[in-house]
């Protein structure tokens with residue numbers, strides 16, 4: 560699915576920076592969440608602090 564910025568320029572979702580919060584979120588690699596996550600990142604790509612109300616922390620899988 561193509562994404563566009565406010566000026567109508569097409570954006571490559573692979574070039575949108577992935578915030579650190581996403582790296583510990585269990586939705587990060589969920590294909591069903593990909594569009595919503597990309598739109599959330601796009602909305603905030605110029606912001607200093609990334610805020611996502613859909614964040615769900617990845618469960619700890621190392622047994623601790």
Ligand code: SF4
Pocket residue numbers: 580581582584585586587592595596597599600611612613614615
């Ligand atoms: S739900 Fe939010 S925090 Fe989680 S991966 Fe998507 S954009 Fe990142």
